Amino acid sequence: MTLPGTLHYFPAPTTQAFCSQCGNPLSRLVPPEDNRERDVCNHCGAVHYRNPLIVVGTVPIWNDQVLLCRRAIEPRYGKWTLPAGFMELAETTAQGALRETDEEAGADVTLGSLFTVLDVPRVNQVHMYFLATVNSERLDPGPESLEARFFNLDEIPWEELSFRTVFHTLQAYLQSRASGQFATHYHSIE
Ligand SMILES: [Zn+2]
Structure with missing residues (x-):
């Protein structure tokens, strides 16, 4: 814009x-x-x-790689993010997460379980990320993304991530991979 x-x-x-x-x-x-x-x-x-706004997104996984998008919009223009955005009226959190993944990355994914619930009271938001399996390597990033690509888990650009909620969710994902326990993580970001 x-x-x-x-x-x-x-x-x-x-x-x-x-x-x-x-x-x-x-x-x-x-x-x-x-x-x-x-x-x-x-x-x-x-x-x-x-009242607080809800942000919904996914952790899209393709063959041990995670899909990230580079933001084409402010705030944090040019930084890498998991696909996510504000929940719309008349949709479920799961539908919103799928919609944002399609809009930002053009990725065909199958939604898994709810993975992180992150309170961000400083900005009056709650962020919710679902696990997701990517079904096809083909991506088609929309106008809110400069690019979308898969990262090996040891190549995640930690210094170039857009938001602390993305950082926490990716950290939680790596911990879950290591432990084999994919329970839902709750965290409050002060
Ligand atoms: Zn009035």
């Missing part, structure tokens, strides 16, 4: 100025019988709750 001037992407807003229901300015206050500040519309009465 290219935008005029120096802005290359829009950070997620942390407060809301106007009511998306009626267009009037919002007030920041604790609604009756609530226990924290919300963006409240004194015109139509709407309370604009904000």
